[in-house]
Amino acid sequence: MRAGSPQGPPTPRGGRTQEEIRRSNLGALLRHVHLNGPVSRSALAGRMGLNRSTIMALTAELTAAGLVREELPADTRRAGRPSLVVRPESGRVYVLAFDVRVDRLVAARVGLGGVILDRREAVRRRQADADLDDVVGVLAEFGRELRREADPGSVCAGVGAAYCGMIRPADGTVRYGPYMGWVDQAFGDELAAGLGLPVAVGNEAHLGALAEHERGAGVGFDNLVYLHGDVGVGGGIIVGGRLLGGDGGYGCELGHMVVNPYDGRPCMCGSRGCLEAEVGEHALIDAAGRSGELTGREGVRAVVAAAGRGDEAAAEALERIGDWLGIGVANLINLFNPGLVIFGGMLRDVYPGSAEHVRRRVEANVLLISRERVRLRVSALGDDATLIGAAELAFSSLMTSPLEALAHLR
Template identity: 45%
Template sequence: MSAQRRTGLGTNQEAVRRHNLGTLLRHVHAAGQLSRAELTTLMGLNRSTIAGLVGELEALGVAEHASPSGSARQGAGRPSAGVRIADAGPFVIAVDLGVDKAVVARVGLGGRIHRRAQAPVVGGGEAWQVGASVASLIRTVVEDAPAASPLVGIGISVPGLVRRSDGLVRLAPNLEWHDVSFGGIVLAALGLDVPVSLGNDADLGALAEHTRGACVGVDDLIYVSGNVGVGAGVIIGGHLLRGYGGYAGEVGHLRFNPTGRPCHCGNRGCWETEVGAHAIAEAIHCPPDRVAQLDEVLADFGKPSPELRTTGTALGHGLASIVNTFNPQTVVLGGYFTSLYQLVSTEVSRGLADLALPAPLESVTLTLPGLGGDSPLLGAAEIALEPLLVDPVAALDAALDDVHARVAMKAG
């Protein structure tokens, strides 16, 4: 007890230093580049402490010196030298597993996509086949990574329910997956052992839009995603609402119309039966084999039909339930809802105004993703980068330094 107490202070100081190192890196990760003066203000630490932390990040290879820039936030006096994300620093692999295709990217700090690749995914395909395809895409994007860059981890966005405790995919209805350990499958196909994190696509979309998309500085937001199924990622008070098991945000299965159409979940009249991809495809006479590309079909659409206007109203009506429940400042319309909103924004807004209570309605804004279709992909990168932003030293200790030796030779 007494020995513990004696070493307590030293351990605590070390913990504080590592915490500060992560926090500083998080600021640079969010902003891309910051002057030392800006860091002094943001961190509330003095210049010499900041200089020490920056030096340490440089030594770790995650940040590098930047010449003073004409930053808008720069005050009077001598320009302050800056720090930015290192060009050949650590990276993560981000995977956006959609219902028709998988997109894989090599992403660095700052959310910079260095290389991307994609391949089709066949609905109802076995998870190990999809895993093999994703592993092949990972080999492709890793190919030209700088030799000295370590791989910190893999983040995977999944269109389904992901268990918070261990990342098990409990249900991905449009892939027809139940209880699939997809993270393990990908690692096995790669022959690697690196940290892997999985998340629901709408949750990760919300995370990315909050970090570097349309909602920087907005702490109460909902990212509602149309992606064959319909789901929501909810950030309230700056924190992702995960729920007890990790399944929060399944707004596609809000009861919407008790005499409505059957839903794949086994019930009738869920919101998804009116604004899900299959309902919209029917409304616009889209061929069944193009449902998974509804986003593109809608983007090419001309004048909206009456049926599409009705769908827009149904989107607004469901958003009203969401606004009454969460009272968000911003609702981001992701997936094919982006194209749908561009076609029938009047109906969406009117549907929302019809059913939302005045108090939460008055402060809410509907908006489109700042990151386009990349929100879930960049959200997957964020969860993979998270350990690096909590404790850069520990995360780099655990990172894989010999990616090329381990992966690239198997590419093909």
């Protein structure tokens, strides 16, 4: 379509006040250095479309609040007065990020700029039903430790948690968490109570997609599909620069796309032939004839390593997974016309050995025009993508109005 979308502009609700504009500019500037690292004042002026005196006033406010610092650039050989470089100040504020994975519980203290300052992990016994109180207990204790050991002058600016299940955005309830046997568990509220702090919760693959989009393989791509493999396969899809949430926040469940309707493997969801049933950890390990041996990421890596050593069953298993994965990816490219598809979680390990079969399916099943520019890549952030996404979720109110958020914390 040409000449603007027929959607038209959003209904205006009056103009913004100068105060609102200043607040929004402070947030945008802080967010810029938080995501992109040190940048000169003059580059900030160009990228934000503001003049240099406005940038100077904004950085002065953020510096006074201890959120950024300004310094001379390392390279000052060029003629003329150098433009000061603005850096995120990672000691002043931090967030707590939690990641409830199928096989472990992870917690971290993360500073401005996305620096992981400290972390804790507890390995979970798989398959067993998990008790909400036990999980929250471990995480809350990790959180208290991480706060105790933080710099005494620093403050916690937010808490975010990634969970391997379907999350109600409004209150962080786990609506469906099959790997722990959870249905409608008040995870967000309980963790908040355990920490004495508000907590924002998101689906792990949604948050992984945001992290890859903002800091990983997907930087610069406004339309991308992130596939996150474990026992199951989750997804996070960025459409026009924003995460696809859908009506209730439960969108992107690409692992339950049926790819093999009449001959498919049973899926945990009760259906058959779902993408996750055909390409998840169990499918790979079973296809390689290694059921009953290692499970989890170790089991997946053992198959990949065996294929690398010339083990035929392992190589064929990777090809089989690649074929089903290719059908799923082909469907996603036809639907989303993304610039990029990212393979994360255990699919990061699986993809290199199955890429040829994935690409063959993409060539056979995707419309020529929809695939002429698409790229396929593995996750750049690896297993920490979901944790980093949880940290970004925790930072969101600070990035919306930095000084107000900070004042509120004192």
